[in-house]
Amino acid sequence: MKNWPLWEIFVRSKQGLSHKHVGSLHAADAEMAMQNARDVYTRRMEGVSIWVVESVHVTASDPDEKESMFDPANDKVYRHPTFYDVPDGVTHI
């Protein structure tokens, strides 16, 4: 085998936050990916939890379709709270 499979690494930096992608690495299997992720990405208390996902299992949106995929949200201002009028004196809303 030329390269060990590639894994994407996600780290939760502290309780209460989501896991965030921090990078990738090669490893023979998930267990080794986990050990290497610990050594490479959390040597300075950068995290309290790690996810490893083999890169081939990630399905990504196509950047060429970015416009059709995400632009419709632009003209749907009614999805945002500022679209709705509330008189000045009304609070807690």
Next chain:
Amino acid sequence: MEAHLEKRFQDKIDQEIKIEPKDWMPEKYRKTLVRQISQHAHSEIVGMLPEGNWITRAPSLKRKLGLLAKVQDEAGHGLYLYAAAETLGVERADLVADLHSGKAKYSSIFNYPTMTWADIGAIGWLVDGAAIMNQVPLCRCSYGPYARAMVRVCKEESFHQRQGFEIMMTLCNGTTEQKEMAQDALNRWWWPSLMMFGPNDDESPNSKQSMAWKIKRFSNDDLRQKFVDVTVEQAKHLGINIPDPDLNWNEETQHYDFGEIDWEEFWNVVKGNGPCNKARLDARNKAHDEGAWVREAAVAYAEKKRKRKEKVA
């Protein structure tokens, strides 16, 4: 079509919008990045060798721990960078093979020997110092994965430089022989450190395109000047002398003037004739070859575990 795509690409760059792996990019942009990022990765990996030379002989447990942690960081830097290069459609195994065959380049600074303990101080202070100067602007590089890798790298680098400076400071406050050792290390590492910024701007034809693509943010000479200005002041605190008779504060420019770099030496080392080029490549090849069974065993073990799991299920 191509011209239209190129214009859109440059517009994004001009608006400081990052380029991500699957986005359209000119082939030359991709190639430039693959070359630069892989060379950078190779430098981190080869850079472990001169310092690794002193781990077993560090003068105290504290120094050994610091040096070990630094060298381990450099391995991590190599990994972040290879991973960033791989997002551009190349494979790490091929990049590493190019390093080991001598086809790929790495920073020439690592082709100089570490002869005394003071060299470890000088490397941390000067070589990591110069690397930081180069790397901080790369955190804003237009290519997302490279920029993100550099943010991690830069966070870790500042400890490297400080541990180096502290080693120098300790030697400079020690016995006469220790201070002489520090001076000797500065004498040998000063000029090669200045060479780390690359050829003068007028000798660096690809720089202009890299600046337009915002891979590079400052020119070689600008970064080198910045390095000289801050490092000369640091040397004053150590009480040792920069080995350059032409070094002078220039009131008008508000910068230090400094002497001419020996470019013949620079190109000679780049071409493979530095004091340690051969030793570095030999060490890399030996480690890779002797580690082959470990790589194979890991694959076999992973396979065995997978099969066992299948049986249970």
